[in-house]
Amino acid sequence: MRILVTGGAGFIGSALIRHLIRDSDHEVLNFDKLTYAGVLTSLEPIDADPRYSFIQGDICDADAVRSAITEFRPDVIAHLAAESHVDRSIDGPGEFIQTNIVGTFNMLQQALGYWRALDEAGQAAFRFHHISTDEVFGSLGDEGYFTETTSYDPRSPYSASKAASDHLVRAWHETYGLPTLITNCSNNYGPYHFPEKLIPLIIIRALAGDPLPVYGDGSNVRDWLYVEDHARALRRVFEQGAPGQTYNVGGNSERRNIDVVRTICETLDRESPRTDGKPYADQIGFVTDRLGHDHRYAIDASKIRAELGWEPIETFEDGIAKTVRWYLDNRGWWQAILDQRYDTGRLGKGK
Numbered sequence: 515m516r517i518l519v520t521g522g523a524g525f526i527g528s529a530l531i532r533h534l535i536r537d538s539d540h541e542v543l544n545f546d547k548l549t550y551a552g553v554l555t556s557l558e559p560i561d562a563d564p565r566y567s568f569i570q571g572d573i574c575d576a577d578a579v580r581s582a583i584t585e586f587r588p589d590v591i592a593h594l595a596a597e598s599h600v601d602r603s604i605d606g607p608g609e610f611i612q613t614n615i616v617g618t619f620n621m622l623q624q625a626l627g628y629w630r631a632l633d634e635a636g637q638a639a640f641r642f643h644h645i646s647t648d649e650v651f652g653s654l655g656d657e658g659y660f661t662e663t664t665s666y667d668p669r670s671p672y673s674a675s676k677a678a679s680d681h682l683v684r685a686w687h688e689t690y691g692l693p694t695l696i697t698n699c700s701n702n703y704g705p706y707h708f709p710e711k712l713i714p715l716i717i718i719r720a721l722a723g724d725p726l727p728v729y730g731d732g733s734n735v736r737d738w739l740y741v742e743d744h745a746r747a748l749r750r751v752f753e754q755g756a757p758g759q760t761y762n763v764g765g766n767s768e769r770r771n772i773d774v775v776r777t778i779c780e781t782l783d784r785e786s787p788r789t790d791g792k793p794y795a796d797q798i799g800f801v802t803d804r805l806g807h808d809h810r811y812a813i814d815a816s817k818i819r820a821e822l823g824w825e826p827i828e829t830f831e832d833g834i835a836k837t838v839r840w841y842l843d844n845r846g847w848w849q850a851i852l853d854q855r856y857d858t859g860r861l862g863k864g865k
């Protein structure tokens with residue numbers, strides 16, 4: 515198949531592309547604007563492969579998207595391009611509205627025009643796969659799980675913009691018959707994760723000897739999924755999922771933030787001990803909470819397991835150990851980001 519991936523220079527998009535080039539025969543076109551979060555070095559392991567190509571472009575640019583689609587003639591559009599960080603959405607929601615809502619609208623319009631011109635077999639085979647988040651469902655208390663039928667209740671500018679984009683995708687299926695798929699996934703972690711997000715931020719700041727900022731009292735819970743498990747889920751969904759369907763993807767790995775941070779510290783104590791012999795946990799500090807901080811996310815992933823046979827392989831403990839090892843072995847990748855783009859300082863205090 516020919517897969518057009520938007521946002522392929524990002525954390526999850528690059529994991530998907532590495533997976534597709536290494537483990538499938540599919541051809542991939544990466545369409546990415548290269549915002550602050552787009553890192554082409556994340557594709558170095560596969561970028562010499564003739565089945566991979568790259569176009570720098572903005573999903574809000576109708577002409578650029580149309581010509582990429584017309585020339586590449588995809589069987590699948592896997593749409594991952596987005597502004598993805600909750601804290602940045604608090605400081606500056608405008609880009610989130612543009613890219614996540616207007617950009618998804620533009621992708622849908624260009625996909626629809628292309629799909630309508632395909633022959634019958636081409637139309638039947640085509641899929642528009644929209645990659646979304648469990649944050650659209652809002653915040654859980656200590657009990658319960660998000661299912662595919664949970665009501666939408668987004669609470670941050672980021673999750674509201676993703677919820678809006680999910681609604682647009684559903685509308686283009688119901689109204690125009692575009693063969694769409696939606697996946698709503700829990701928090702990802704793993705190699706090539708941009709240092710603004712909790713897990714890489716803690717690893718990098720710990721190694722620098724900096725304070726480790728835990729928002730609020732650290733009791734907020736996220737359901738962590740290793741990014742390579744997510745990449746396998748995405749492929750399974752666009753290869754085998756039923757058009758019009760939505761699938762929840764989760765890691766069965768709920769952890770409180772403070773426990774995630776402590777696990778990282780303990781892993782570093784073993785893998786790269788502090789020169790003064792003290793534990794990295796001494797650097798942990800509790801800081802002012804995030805505005806509107808969602809308490810808990812947890813996914814019920816039984817539909818994708820029952821219907822498509824996907825489940826996560828990686829345990830949280832093994833996944834964290836691999837991730838910490840990767841950051842220790844790949845300082846060049848993240849040091850370039852710290853030097854040029856983002857220094858791990860606090861975001862999202864509101865302006």
Ligand code: NAD
Pocket residue numbers: 520521522523524525526527545546547548549550551552553571572573574593594595596597598599613617645646647648676698699700701702703708
């Ligand atoms: P990311 O921020 O690491 O990467 C986003 C990529 O999109 C970057 O390469 C960036 O350059 C590109 N991009 C941004 N605006 C663009 C535009 N206007 N045109 C073209 N490209 C643009 O994000 P990620 O963590 O890889 O997330 C990918 C997708 O998965 C997003 O849609 C996100 O909402 C969703 N998601 C993320 C998580 C998570 O834990 N990270 C969980 C569930 C769902």
Ligand code: TYD
Pocket residue numbers: 599600601701710711712713715727728729730734735736771804
């Ligand atoms: P994050 O990685 O930003 O993902 P999301 O907000 O999409 O869940 O944050 C994960 C959790 O970690 C979230 O509850 C906020 C918290 N957090 C901290 O405690 N300290 C930090 O420095 C960051 C970035 C996040």
